Amino acid sequence: MSSLVDARGLSCPQPVLLTIREIKKVQKGEIVVLVDTDTAKENVSRAATSEGWNVKSIEEDGMTYRIVITKE
Numbered sequence: 001m002s003s004l005v006d007a008r009g010l011s012c013p014q015p016v017l018l019t020i021r022e023i024k025k026v027q028k029g030e031i032v033v034l035v036d037t038d039t040a041k042e043n044v045s046r047a048a049t050s051e052g053w054n055v056k057s058i059e060e061d062g063m064t065y066r067i068v069i070t071k072e
Contacts, residue, residue, distance in 0.1 A: 002030035007040060008064060015040040016047045019069075023051050030056070033067040041065040 005022050007015035015035050022031050031053075033044050045055050048069040056068040 002032050002068075005031060005033045007044070008034050008036045010035075010040075011037075012039055012043050016043050019044050019047060020051065023048065023053060023069075023071075028071045030068060030070045033069065035065050035067065036063050041067060045069075 003022050003026050005015075005018050007018050010018070015033070019031070019033050031048075033048075035041050035044060041058060044067055045058065048055060048067075053069045053071045056070045057066075058068075059066045
């Protein structure tokens with residue numbers, strides 16, 4: 001089961017902070033992060049990687065990016 005972080009409509013650094021908070025809470029598994037700017041997409045991906053998580057996929061659906069990060 002994956003966790004969801006909906007950070008659409010938020011400006012940086014809020015999407016990164018919400019993602020880091022969820023990473024620390026779940027510690028492993030899968031997290032889906034929704035953002036709506038290129039900057040947030042890049043920053044969330046970079047933050048997840050720096051926390052030891054893998055960016056499994058980034059999908060764009062209209063104005064939303066769906067970032068899937070995983071850790072075993």
